[in-house]
Amino acid sequence: EPEVTQTPSHQVTQMGQEVILRCVPISNHLYFYWYRQILGQKVEFLVSFYNNEISEKSEIFDDQFSVERPDGSNFTLKIRSTKLEDSAMYFCARTTTTFTNYGYTFGSGTRLTVV
Amino acid sequence: EDKVVQSPLSLVVHEGDTVTLNCSYEVTNFRSLLWYKQEKKAPTFLFMLTSSGIEKKSGRLSSILDKKELFSILNITATQTGDSAVYLCAVNRDYKYIFGTGTRLKVLA
Numbered sequence: 001e002p003e004v005t006q007t008p009s010h011q012v013t014q015m016g017q018e019v020i021l022r023c024v025p026i027s028n029h030l031y032f033y034w035y036r037q038i039l040g041q042k043v044e045f046l047v048s049f050y051n052n053e054i055s056e057k058s059e060i061f062d063d064q065f066s067v068e069r070p071d072g073s074n075f076t077l078k079i080r081s082t083k084l085e086d087s088a089m090y091f092c093a094r095t096t097t098t099f100t101n102y103g104y105t106f107g108s109g110t111r112l113t114v115v
Numbered sequence: 116e117d118k119v120v121q122s123p124l125s126l127v128v129h130e131g132d133t134v135t136l137n138c139s140y141e142v143t144n145f146r147s148l149l150w151y152k153q154e155k156k157a158p159t160f161l162f163m164l165t166s167s168g169i170e171k172k173s174g175r176l177s178s179i180l181d182k183k184e185l186f187s188i189l190n191i192t193a194t195q196t197g198d199s200a201v202y203l204c205a206v207n208r209d210y211k212y213i214f215g216t217g218t219r220l221k222v223l224a
Contacts (some may be wrong), residue, residue: 048211056222109157
């Protein structure tokens with residue numbers, strides 16, 4: 001399956017700053033997800049997005065987080081005011097249908113470091 | 116509360132050994148169980164299991180699911196140093212994944 005590109009690959013930001021992480025899936029992708037992985041910990045679900053709406057979000061995904069697909073292709077995760085504990089790898093994932101024999105395809109990830 | 120538990124947490128073996136990684140789960144609305152290999156960055160897909168008792172194989176890797184006892188195993192035979200990675204088990208619940216903490220496998224030459 002085609003790759004899912006994420007940009008930037010690494011971002012360092014000051015605490016309190018806003019960051020936008022981008023995912024560039026293929027245009028026929030319908031279902032998008034964001035996951036994060038704090039260093040040394042498990043991969044955690046943040047949010048799922050279908051038909052330009054959030055379909056489910058976890059308790060981690062609080063008011064500081066938002067997602068959108070503004071131009072019909074890029075899928076973005078915005079953190080409004082970053083905290084030290086937001087430092088993690090952020091993975092975008094996508095599927096073309098609700099059920100696939102191959103699970104998600106994960107993007108290459110963005111390492112966010114909040115200082 | 117949904118949970119996915121993997122064991123062991125870490126494992127060190129020598130090349131040529133066979134390893135068995137375990138994943139047990141308690142998840143409502145179970146749809147499938149997936150195994151991923153994570154080396155440096157993004158997890159890469161290994162297997163997706165939906166039915167009990169049907170082994171999936173890919174080269175030296177194989178996996179099976181037991182939906183009655185709520186667990187899965189991942190076997191790797193004739194391990195190689197390139198198998199060194201974190202192996203993640205994830206359960207698909209309503210199209211979101213619940214991940215285990217992973218098993219860190221190190222294969223020594």
